[in-house]
Amino acid sequence: MEFTLLGAAAIAGGAAYLMLWWEARHGNAARCTGNLWEIGVVSAVAGIFIGRIIAMLVDGTNPIAHPADIILVRSGVSTAGASIGAAAVFLWQSRKEPVYTADGLSAAALAGLAGWSAGCLVRGTCLGTASDLPWALSQAGSTVTRHPVGIYGAVLFGIAALAIAWWKAYRRPPAGMPASLAVVAAAAIRLAIEPFRPSLSGGPVWFYSASLLIGIVGIVWFGVVVPRRAR
Template sequence: MLMYPQIDPVALQLGPVAIHWYGITYLVAFALFMFLGTRRLRHEPFASITGPGAWSRKDVEDILFLGVLGVVVGGRLGYCLFYKPGYYLTHPLEIFYVWQGGMAFHGGMLGVIASMVWFARSRQRPWMQVADFVAPCVPTGLAAGRVGNFINGELWGRFASPDLPWGMVFPQSGSMLPRHPSQVYQFLLEGLLLFVLLWLYARKRRAEGQVAAMFLIGYGVLRFVAEFFREPDAFLGILSLGMSMGQWLCVPMVLAGIAMWMWCGRRDAGAPTRGRAAG
């Protein structure tokens, strides 16, 4: 049984300015996106696109900027709507109190999708092409965020067997019983494993939209599994069918990913036939 090390959330104090570890993990996530995004420029089909629609480093920078806005706005609104709608309906101004915490991945994902739609339209590119470009670059950022969760000692796991070698006591949870370090599980599953699988999957030719669809499926499945070990939000607990809110939000995500993957495959298979008929 391990004891949570009680890491100081402040990495560096410079007078009145405090630099938090969580902020550093965000910077790491952004840097990783830029690094991977510039590598994606060398992958097909992006490397072969020429003319006005050619991809460049400037596109990666713009996508990152818009993605950050989407994550912050969507993540906050998602938390308010998915987890505490009644409270924020009666306290609407507190929606803007982002310094009090409260962000939701699924809301952030919707915010990123909206920002990518805007980017695609402004650059006159197919939205699914943009989504395919972005999807493999996202999981490392999610991994960095889980590191921040662990450093902050938040989002701890459910109670674990005392025999579990890596069971960890989180005193801030109000209990001295061992728990699953679910932040580490999510770091490994939704972060590293999803990155490796998606990066390898994207290296081969896929129908346009299938890489993004595979992200929806992969994240949804891995997050659903991780939720079995993560302590549900105290104000929600376990919902119907014994599932947490995180699991319920993953269900439509996986179904949408499967439907999108199949639709993109059928559309791609029919494209050559339509092209010959038109010729």
């Protein structure tokens, strides 16, 4: 049972790799300095590590005095800490061409999130708050039907990933736009499904809102300001 997280991580990694593999055949990452797969995996692993340490600190556990606790990611990972940590490690790795590298990874990152959400089928954590909708599901032995919130996330992230991949392959968007749109999509999807997820605190809505705002600023910057300056 403890290895189900690894199963979910494998599905996430597989989905991201498949997306990169497909995109590589459609001209993705032509200007990136570095291997997108490696940059993505290192950023994700570092993000989880940082997010776990922050969650430990928030809970009052000293990670230096209890280093073995760090690997117990099931006990909690700070979403905001992990995301910011992953972004920082990504920027450090791709410092020569951050915008093109971010664009190159944008669809794969969303595909990875779709895979991670679909990993709820392995982890047994697909169900959310109670619902009477026709597609609501119940756990074995229960009469309470619930939103299959993990499936919602997998479908929405998957659609966003495919849309951005198609856009990059066939419409040649301005640099920075795919990455900005991916941030907007990820934040909007998490904001939309968070009310259906069981949680003690309601989830880091503030972080999703801030990410949405940053993504919109990115879209305006790369879609309006930069092209106007170029003219």
